[in-house]
Amino acid sequence: MRLGVSRIGFEVRSYFRQGDTLFFTFLFPLVLLLIFSVVASDGFGPPGEEISSAAYYLPGMVAAGVLLSGLQNMSIDIAMERSDGTLKRLAGTPLSPVSYFIGKLGQVMITGILQSALLIVVAATVFGVELPTDPERWLTFTWVFLLGVTTCAILGIGLSAVPRTGRSAAAVVIPIVLILQFISGVYIAFSSLPDWLQNVASVFPLKWLAQGMRSVFLPESFASVEPSGTWQHGLTLIVTLLWLVVGLIAVRLTFRWIRKDA
Template identity: 45%
Template sequence: MTAATLSPLPSTLRTGLARGGAEVRMFFRAKEAVIFTFCFPAFVLLLLGSIFTESDPGAAAPMSQVFAAGMIAYGILSTAFTSVGVGIAADREDGTLKRLRGTPVTMASYFIGKIVLVAVATLAEVALLLAVGVFAFGLELPTDPGRWWTFAWILALSVIACTLLGISASSLARSSRSAAAVLNLPVIALQFSSGIFVAISTLPKAMLDIAAFFPVRWMGQGFRSVFLPDSMAAGEVAGSWEPGMTALVLGAWCVIGLVLCLTTFRWTERRTG
């Protein structure tokens, strides 16, 4: 058989989508992980929304609804950053990545597969969080198509940025056992400093200035702009929703995440080369 008659290898995108389908199937087979991934952000929302029931004087929405809108950012970060980072550390440790390296799955295809997994899982998780917000705390879903378009591009940029950062951060963990501890520390810190777990008006300026460099602050603000009345923008740091700045920061973190992935991703553990 000549080289001309050989079938060409699948494209990077096609291989990545196929890998994404396999990732989704493997994820949903691990029922305990699925339940924890989906239910934990909703559980935190129920706790915070039940504790902080009163709204600020003159506010158009109670704090429970503010938490319901912003908690979507935590759900994405938990799924895209923590779960992906821990999963890759485990795949690297048990040799899954090393075996994949001998297949048509390139590094780019592998990244695409992870983004597909996170996109599917995130949509299900967001649906659950919105259901809790609507039925438990009276959150009103927008009827303006423009707000849903804003929701779509913020969700897309958030998923891509957090997934790429999770892939790159997986290289920080020396084993799957340490990965959860290593990755959860920045996640928890950013939830508080970015105004996801607490009212952003109660945070010190220095903390807000630091959080402004990271995507979580802008994810939370962006989702609040979709589901809260426009008058609630006065409670944000700049007194407005800042959609342009949100797009700029999240887009920048997509680029940063990609660069970090390309420079730090490893198919094998350090000790095996």
């Protein structure tokens, strides 16, 4: 535990020293929020209850940030560390896999919180988005965020075993992340997608994380636009927990300091 906690500080410092990682995982949702808020016309929602484009896209960008900070960042970072020999060297130190994971998960949690806070502050101060005042909504935000970022991070650790080299990690991971964002209601209204694509997206956690974030930041009337007509918090919890279990099993079966076929 002591080594894991001290590792968190090292991981956070390393994260913010990588310019490309900082842009494509930490700042990318903010850049997209700025673009959509400026380019897209306002007037989302039922007649008489329209909201601005910034308010409409904010929940999706927060959910996308959770996916980027967790799954994309974790999978590429660990694949690179395995490829360049970092993990092999760590295997010869007193650092255990548990301590290593504590450091990684702590880094994802800290950067994810900072990223979400930045998105919310910019949306509120720059674009005048009205934030929820109901404590129950912020409680929903808390459990959806914590469960989502943990699940995405664990899945990222499991996915890191797929790329054969560090160079191929981005080519393997980024298309998966992009496709999930496009079919999960992040950039395109989920209800406007074909039924079969909605069914596919509903298998994966990002759809439920985005829906959970919409339940926090959008007016209650927007629940009627969802395919079920409700926010389905229970299903969000169940599906995300199931993926967390899948990720834990994958990590237990696949994580090695070095690849077996290396």
